[in-house]
Amino acid sequence: MNILALDTSLQAMSVAVxxxxxxxxxxxxxxxxxxxxxxxxxxxxxxxxxxxxxxELDGVAVAYGPGSYTGLRIxxxxxxxxxxxxxxxxYGVSSLAVLAANVRADERLIVPLMDARRGNVFAGMYxxxxxxxxxxxxxxxxxxxxxxxxxxxxxxxxxxxGANAQMRAQIKDAxxxxxxxxxxxxxxxxxxxxxxxxxxxxxxxVDSFVPHYLRLTEAENNWLKTHPGHEHDDNYVEKV
Amino acid sequence: MSKDELILAFESSCDETSVAVIKNGDVIxxxxxxxxxxxxxRFGGVVPEVASRHHVEExxxxxxxxxxxxxxxxxxxxxxxxxxxxxxxxxxxIGVTAAKTIAYAHHLPLIPVNxxxxxIYAAAFxxxxxxxxxxxxxxxxxxxxxxxTGPAEFTIIGETRDDAAGEAYDKVGRVxxxxxxxxxxxxxxxHLGKDTFDFPRAMDKDDNLDFSFSGLKSAFINTVHHAxxxxxxxxxxxxxxxxxxxxxxxxxxxxxxxxxxxxxxxLIVAGGVAANSGLREALSARLAVEMPDVELIVPPLRLxxxxxxxxxxxxxxxxxxxxxxxxxxxxxxxxxFARA
Ligand SMILES: [Zn+2]
Numbered sequence: 001m002n003i004l005a006l007d008t009s010l011q012a013m014s015v016a017v018x019x020x021x022x023x024x025x026x027x028x029x030x031x032x033x034x035x036x037x038x039x040x041x042x043x044x045x046x047x048x049x050x051x052x053x054x055x056e057l058d059g060v061a062v063a064y065g066p067g068s069y070t071g072l073r074i075x076x077x078x079x080x081x082x083x084x085x086x087x088x089x090x091y092g093v094s095s096l097a098v099l100a101a102n103v104r105a106d107e108r109l110i111v112p113l114m115d116a117r118r119g120n121v122f123a124g125m126y127x128x129x130x131x132x133x134x135x136x137x138x139x140x141x142x143x144x145x146x147x148x149x150x151x152x153x154x155x156x157x158x159x160x161x162g163a164n165a166q167m168r169a170q171i172k173d174a175x176x177x178x179x180x181x182x183x184x185x186x187x188x189x190x191x192x193x194x195x196x197x198x199x200x201x202x203x204x205x206v207d208s209f210v211p212h213y214l215r216l217t218e219a220e221n222n223w224l225k226t227h228p229g230h231e232h233d234d235n236y237v238e239k240v
Numbered sequence: 241m242s243k244d245e246l247i248l249a250f251e252s253s254c255d256e257t258s259v260a261v262i263k264n265g266d267v268i269x270x271x272x273x274x275x276x277x278x279x280x281x282r283f284g285g286v287v288p289e290v291a292s293r294h295h296v297e298e299x300x301x302x303x304x305x306x307x308x309x310x311x312x313x314x315x316x317x318x319x320x321x322x323x324x325x326x327x328x329x330x331x332x333x334i335g336v337t338a339a340k341t342i343a344y345a346h347h348l349p350l351i352p353v354n355x356x357x358x359x360i361y362a363a364a365f366x367x368x369x370x371x372x373x374x375x376x377x378x379x380x381x382x383x384x385x386x387x388x389t390g391p392a393e394f395t396i397i398g399e400t401r402d403d404a405a406g407e408a409y410d411k412v413g414r415v416x417x418x419x420x421x422x423x424x425x426x427x428x429x430x431h432l433g434k435d436t437f438d439f440p441r442a443m444d445k446d447d448n449l450d451f452s453f454s455g456l457k458s459a460f461i462n463t464v465h466h467a468x469x470x471x472x473x474x475x476x477x478x479x480x481x482x483x484x485x486x487x488x489x490x491x492x493x494x495x496x497x498x499x500x501x502x503x504x505x506x507l508i509v510a511g512g513v514a515a516n517s518g519l520r521e522a523l524s525a526r527l528a529v530e531m532p533d534v535e536l537i538v539p540p541l542r543l544x545x546x547x548x549x550x551x552x553x554x555x556x557x558x559x560x561x562x563x564x565x566x567x568x569x570x571x572x573x574x575x576x577f578a579r580a
Contacts (some may be wrong), residue, residue, distance in 0.1 A: 032390075036333055040340050054345045069289065072331055073296050081341040084300040085314070201267040206365050207301050208292070219287040227282075236279030237257075237294050239272065 002084070003059045004043065006036045010065025010114060016191035017040045021199065023192050029135040030188060033075045043078070058212030059088050061198035061223055063095035065212035066122035066139060072211035074239060084206045090120065091198035092209060096139045099161045101193040102124035102186040109136065109158040111151060115167065116141055122214055123147050123228035125154075126230035141214045145181065148174035162187040182233040245318045245559070248306070249343065249552030252335030253355045254380075255279075255329025255483060257288045259297040260548030261317075262371065265556025269310035271542075271549040274298045277421070284420050292330030299338050302526035306548070308442075314346040316509040321351040321555030323358060324565075325575030326381070332571035349556040352565040354575055355546075356382065359391060360512040361557065362550035374504045374528050376495050378519070379511030380406035380421070382422060383451050384492075385498050390555045396501070398449025401428040405487055406513050408453040412460045412483055416476050430484035433477025437463060439486040441493075449498050456486050462505050463560055488522045495523065499531055506535045514544040 005016045007141040016023060025046050029038060047054060064077035083090035099112035103144050106128065113123035121144050125137035134234045137150070140213075144167060152175055160171055168181055173228045216224070224231060246261050251258040258272040276294045276550040280286045307313070322339035325332060330492065343350040360375045370392065376382040383405045385398035403411070406423060413422020439459045460483055467474045499507065524536050543550060 034570060036337065036570045037568045040337075042343060044344060044567055069292070070333065073292060073330070074333060077296055077299060077334050077337040078294075078341050081301055081303070081338045082345055084303065085342050085345045120368055207304075208297075210296050213293075215294070217289045218284045219290055221281050236428060237274050237276050238278065239274050 001058045002056055003061055003195050003198070004057050004190055005191040005198065006039070006043070006075050006079060007063040007095060007098055007189040007191050007194050008039060008071040009063050009065060010071065012096055012188045013039060013042070014189050014191035014194075015039070015046050016195055017046050017052065018192065018195045019050075019075070026190065026192050028144060028188060028190060035071050038072055038207055039078060044156040053122060054086060056081075056088060057088055059083075059203070061091040061093065061194050063098050063194050064092040064209075065095055066094050066141070067186065069211070069213060072213070076209065076211045080209050082204050089203035089208060090206050091201055092204050093122065093197040093201065094135075094139050094191055094212070095133065096122065097126060097133060097197055098189050098193045099187065100124070101197060102190065103159055103161060103182060106159060109151070109154060109156050111147070112161040113147065114162055115169070117163060119143050121146070121147060121167070133197065138213070139214060145174070150164040151175060151177065160161040162193060183218050212221070243558065245310055246316050247351070247552045247555050248317050248320050249271065249353070249548045249555055250320070250322040250335040250339040251253045251355075251358065251546055251548045251551045252295050252299075252331050253323050253325070254331055255294075255545055256292050257295050257334070258546065258548035259302045259306035260551030260552050261306055261312055265553050267476070268365065268549045269307045269312065271547055271574075272309065273545075273547050274302055274506065280290070281419055284414065285419050288328045288330050292334065293327060295331055295334035299334055301511040303338065303342070314348075317346070317348055319349045319351050319555065319559055320553050321353050321558075323551050324352045324569060325355060325572030327355055327571075327573060329571050329573040332573065333395040336569060336571050340569060341444050344395035344567060350565045350569060351558050351563060352569055353551045353554045354385070354556065355452070356577065356579070357394065358550035360386065360388070360394075360508055362510060362547075363508040363537040363542040364539050364541060364553040366470050366539055367535070370505045372502065372504050373506040373508060374495075374498055374502060375508040375510050376491065377510050378405045378491065380404060380410065382452070382511060385449050385494065387502055387580070389522040389555035390553070392561060393561060396577050396579045397498060398451065399579070400451040400453060402452050403457060404455035405453060405491065406511075408457045408487065408514070411457050415464050415475070417480060423516060425511060426480045426484060427518055429477050429480035430518055431481075433475060433479070435482045435485040436478045437482035439482050441486055441490050444490050444493050449492060449494050451490060453487065456483070484516075484518045488518050491519060492522045492526055494529060496526055499534060503568065506537055509536070509538045510544070512545050514538055515541050553569040
């Protein structure tokens with residue numbers, strides 16, 4: 001089983017190739033370049049360095065979100081197009097779970113989070129149980145303040161992954177000795193973790209696979225306020 | 241005769257997801273178009289983030305439909321082509337990403353196509369093109385006169401200094417209660433009314449080939465607001481007819497001036513506004529009288545809007561010129577031809 005794994009949900013981008021669960025190679029880039037420019041060249045290069053051709057891939061695993069909308073779309077579109085065109089399995093995993101999986105052999109509550117601007121974050125809660133990363137609270141879009149309150153209510157030691165300096169200060173203020181933080185490198189997504197988590201899931205339907213944005217667009221939110229009852233309409237696109 | 245050339249072509253620059261299979265640059269084997277218009281109607285115009293999300297929902301199904309309808313397999317393909325600009329960056333990125341991925345997976349060359357070149361080369365499905373030729377490019381985002389001195393050799397010789405013609409249609413449409421997109425309805429109303437308001441024809445008598453539609457738009461809006469304040473009801477048909485007459489007059493006059501300055505055998509009208517019947521009628525009438533030797537080429541309606549087929553037609557020309565891109569290809573939202 002040859003698996004290509006990707007994560008483009010944050011500014012850092014990671015690609016990995018695995019064979020029967022063994023990591024053959026991984027590239028993580030944390031530059032200001034766009035994912036559009038560097039994702040496919042990285043895949044091309046890494047698959048070649050792993051001694052494989054695209055035809056030899058058996059599956060693609062991708063972090064489906066949350067994260068930067070454009071980044072997610074590039075990763076998800078690449079993954080679903082590759083799975084579709086090579087007729088191979090597609091796996092999707094939470095990009096917050098991917099960050100959580102950077103914390104190893106630790107029984108504490110793991111809180112991965114990403115900056116969502118204006119005092120908000122995308123965050124989830126995870127915990128290792130019997131060697132598996134358990135999702136304790138669903139990934140969501142929430143104010144950092146609210147996240148701290150919810151963590152405090154759980155009254156157990158927690159480790160935060162992915163917090164920037166400013167967020168750390170606010171979390172430390174709110175939670176004191178209940179919390180600790182990972183180092184910076186552990187806050188970067190690793191595609192090998194995407195593959196590891198994907199191995200515990202079943203393949204998804206390729207055509208209907210989309211990023212988990214965890215937020216409607218502002219335009220849709222405003223429109224729904226004046227058009228209640230249309231929350232689940234989805235017949236907006238038609239072939240002509 | 242050598243083997244047929246087959247190109248798989250992608251277009252996703254705005255609110256249509258389209259994939260086509262084109263044979264030898266002028267035969268459409270398939271041209272699947274999924275439009276998001278019903279989604280953006282909710283907001284009165286295209287919302288970029290919503291458009292990008294829809295493209296991801298559609299992309300693999302549209303590719304599959306295009307290949308199945310054409311009855312071709314990857315092994316039959318010679319290249320993958322994609323619009324990489326101009327357009328909405330988030331929308332462009334879905335087509336670019338998908339096209340690059342298909343090209344990589346099947347070891348196919350990738351051809352980067354300028355969206356405007358696509359619109360112009362939609363004419364290749366109508367007749368054989370002869371250079372030099374002139375194109376009047378009119379759409380929601382563009383109003384340009386483009387000279388083609390040879391295959392895929394583009395020079396802008398005139399362009400709008402403010403609004404695009406299609407943009408002006410949408411803006412005045414809103415003022416008289418026509419929902420986005422307004423072009424088709426204004427065109428329909430215009431045929432029922434008369435040009436009674438005598439709106440300004442900006443820059444019409446100037447020597448240069450540039451356009452301006454913001455003055456016309458303001459004059460229209462002021463006229464309607466004035467009447468509203470006096471509780472007068474103006475004829476929507478006459479307003480539409482007057483507006484359309486002003487737009488068409490300027491477009492036709494400038495095009496005729498360009499034709500007098502540049503000797504060409506063919507005039508292509510390209511872009512979404514090429515679907516406008518008022519423009520088609522006025523241009524062919526003027527050409528018949530003043531320049532009967534110039535052949536007017538207006539692609540069929542389905543090929544005037546955004547579609548993958550036009551991208552495949554342009555890509556055929558680019559393949560002949562060995563224009564290829566690699567896996568680093570990025571969307572270029574502000575891509576344009578050079579100005580003369
Ligand atoms: Zn267009």
